[in-house]
Amino acid sequence: MAEWWEGFWLTYNTVVYGVGVNALLALSIYLTLSCGLLSMANAAFMGIGAYAAALISMQTDLSFPVALAASAALPALVAMLIGIPTLRLSGVYLAMATLGFGEVVRVSVINLEFTGGPMGLNGIPPKTEFWHIVLILALTLYCLARLRRSKIGRAFEAIKEDEIAARLMGVNVARYKLLAFVLGAIIAGLAGGLNAHYTFTIGPNNYGFDHAVDILTMAVFGGTSTLIGPTLGAAILTLLPEALRDLNNYRLAVNGLILILVILYLPQGLWDPRRIRAFWQKRREQRTAGKVI
Amino acid sequence: MLQFDHVSKNFGGLQVLQDVSFSVPQGGIFGLIGPNGAGKTTVFNLITGLIRKSGGAITFNGNALDGVAPHKITRLGIARTFQNIRVFKEMTLLQNVVVGMHDQLDYGVAGVLLNLASFRQAEERARERALELLSWVRLEHKAHALADSLSYGEQRKLEFARALATNPKLLLLDEPVAGMNPSEKTELMAEMINIKQRGFSIFLIEHDMRFVMGLCDQIAVLNFGKIIAQGGPDEIKNNPEVIEAYLGKEEAA
Numbered sequence: 001m002a003e004w005w006e007g008f009w010l011t012y013n014t015v016v017y018g019v020g021v022n023a024l025l026a027l028s029i030y031l032t033l034s035c036g037l038l039s040m041a042n043a044a045f046m047g048i049g050a051y052a053a054a055l056i057s058m059q060t061d062l063s064f065p066v067a068l069a070a071s072a073a074l075p076a077l078v079a080m081l082i083g084i085p086t087l088r089l090s091g092v093y094l095a096m097a098t099l100g101f102g103e104v105v106r107v108s109v110i111n112l113e114f115t116g117g118p119m120g121l122n123g124i125p126p127k128t129e130f131w132h133i134v135l136i137l138a139l140t141l142y143c144l145a146r147l148r149r150s151k152i153g154r155a156f157e158a159i160k161e162d163e164i165a166a167r168l169m170g171v172n173v174a175r176y177k178l179l180a181f182v183l184g185a186i187i188a189g190l191a192g193g194l195n196a197h198y199t200f201t202i203g204p205n206n207y208g209f210d211h212a213v214d215i216l217t218m219a220v221f222g223g224t225s226t227l228i229g230p231t232l233g234a235a236i237l238t239l240l241p242e243a244l245r246d247l248n249n250y251r252l253a254v255n256g257l258i259l260i261l262v263i264l265y266l267p268q269g270l271w272d273p274r275r276i277r278a279f280w281q282k283r284r285e286q287r288t289a290g291k292v293i
Numbered sequence: 294m295l296q297f298d299h300v301s302k303n304f305g306g307l308q309v310l311q312d313v314s315f316s317v318p319q320g321g322i323f324g325l326i327g328p329n330g331a332g333k334t335t336v337f338n339l340i341t342g343l344i345r346k347s348g349g350a351i352t353f354n355g356n357a358l359d360g361v362a363p364h365k366i367t368r369l370g371i372a373r374t375f376q377n378i379r380v381f382k383e384m385t386l387l388q389n390v391v392v393g394m395h396d397q398l399d400y401g402v403a404g405v406l407l408n409l410a411s412f413r414q415a416e417e418r419a420r421e422r423a424l425e426l427l428s429w430v431r432l433e434h435k436a437h438a439l440a441d442s443l444s445y446g447e448q449r450k451l452e453f454a455r456a457l458a459t460n461p462k463l464l465l466l467d468e469p470v471a472g473m474n475p476s477e478k479t480e481l482m483a484e485m486i487n488i489k490q491r492g493f494s495i496f497l498i499e500h501d502m503r504f505v506m507g508l509c510d511q512i513a514v515l516n517f518g519k520i521i522a523q524g525g526p527d528e529i530k531n532n533p534e535v536i537e538a539y540l541g542k543e544e545a546a
Contacts, residue, residue: 143406146405146406146408147405149405149416150400150405150412150416151391151395151398151400152405154384154388154391154392154395155392155395157381157383157384157388158381158384158392161381161382161383161384162379162381164343164363164379165375165379165380165381166392167343167362167363167364167367168341168363168364168366168367168372168373169364169367169392169393169395169455169458169459170364170367170368170393170395170396170459171364171392171395172362172364173364
């Protein structure tokens with residue numbers, strides 16, 4: 001058993017780590033979505049966090065917590081700077097602007113010297129341990145769950161449903177949008193910092209358009225009305241390619257097919273509390289009806 | 294308490310309001326009436342800071358409402374409802390009303406994250422107050438239902454309760470009975486008198502003359518962006534200019 005576990009862990013530990021990191025990313029985009037913002041900047045924020053943490057670990061003697069703190073702080077700062085002008089946009093226009101920002105980050109990283117250019121950074125010390133990811137994911141889930149129950153969570157939801165009504169209820173809409181954007185950047189940055197310290201190498205193309213879309217897909221696939229949805233979506237979409245490994249070349253096609261089916265038949269995502277409640281209610285009704293007969 | 298002094302508003306070349314002056318007194322119900330397209334909703338949008346005026350002055354209890362952001366105007370004590378209802382449909386009634394208390398909940402982030410007593414007590418008080426406001430409009434039995442499940446008339450009443458949650462001194466109601474059947478209208482009229490008797494001042498926009506006449510203490514009439522008459526219901530009813538605006542001019546026989 002112990003031997004089996006060791007072998008399994010050696011082969012699959014990065015997959016398990018990936019589930020945690022992707023869950024963080026899905027939660028980061030859930031946060032902006034819960035405020036009605038379609039922001040596609042989270043992959044870029046992840047990249048900024050990853051590079052900041054990796055550079056600190058490679059070029060200084062500072063400890064891992066310091067590197068992780070930087071992977072949260074730098075994206076937060078950048079989010080504040082670009083959030084103030086871009087968050088006036090809504091809908092697809094914001095999506096376009098944030099995608100543009102992502103490209104700016106990617107191209108900058110390619111052309112800068114200290115980021116290693118197109119080759120990226122190699123030989124990042126493997127400092128991320130399983131419990132780091134579990135701890136940060138648990139803390140994130142806890143904080144987000146607390147926020148949801150407070151006036152902050154209600155303000156986000158009110159903004160998502162009707163911005164004008166929210167404003168006239170005394171909600172400072174611009175400030176709360178910026179808050180959601182910056183918090184999302186912090187979570188994505190932390191995910192980047194953790195990710196960089198178990199992959200050994202990072203490059204500018206890890207954080208481009210493809211990844212921005214992947215992050216959105218995970219959140220939408222899981223469902224964005226609760227915290228469980230994005231976490232579940234990230235876990236399934238990370239594990240699915242591994243589970244389908246036997247299909248060899250058809251793996252990605254089947255992966256895509258499953259995605260399409262879920263979006264078609266479960267438009268609210270896998271975890272839709274209202275549908276689940278309705279399902280149980282129906283079963284209960286059927287059971288009581290059965291008793292009468 | 295609310296004062297319009299020679300206010301004008303134009304959208305490009307279109308003069309929507311010209312030299313509009315009136316004052317809404319404290320207490321009672323003030324009505325602004327006028328045919329469709331007269332500029333009534335523009336008046337509300339100016340007051341609540343959603344659009345900027347082109348000229349003149351708007352003051353509320355001595356504060357100039359010039360360039361003040363909408364959420365700050367709410368803090369000054371003005372709340373409103375909308376002609377096309379804007380309740381938060383995916384929230385419960387209770388949550389809708391508690392959003393209106395956003396500014397009164399003054400706990401910090403530590404209180405939220407650590408679930409401190411300050412946070413729990415403030416939330417509990419807000420919930421109790423919200424239930425009380427819902428009972429004012431007789432919706433407390435549906436407090437935990439989604440706003441989406443309410444009928445049109447009930448959604449209006451929920452909007453009232455939500456607006457009252459901001460603790461307003463002045464309540465702006467934009468065509469509160471639009472699209473309602475006569476029994477719903479009578480019911481809503483009773484709610485408004487109720488709210489007025491609790492000490493809130495009400496400023497309402499309406500084009501249903503009969504409804505306004507029975508309810509308002511003071512009425513101003515807006516036509517093509519200008520105030521054409523102002524006074525008590527009886528004065529307005531017999532004003533020839535108002536009759537002309539509503540019914541058209543009588544042809545000389």
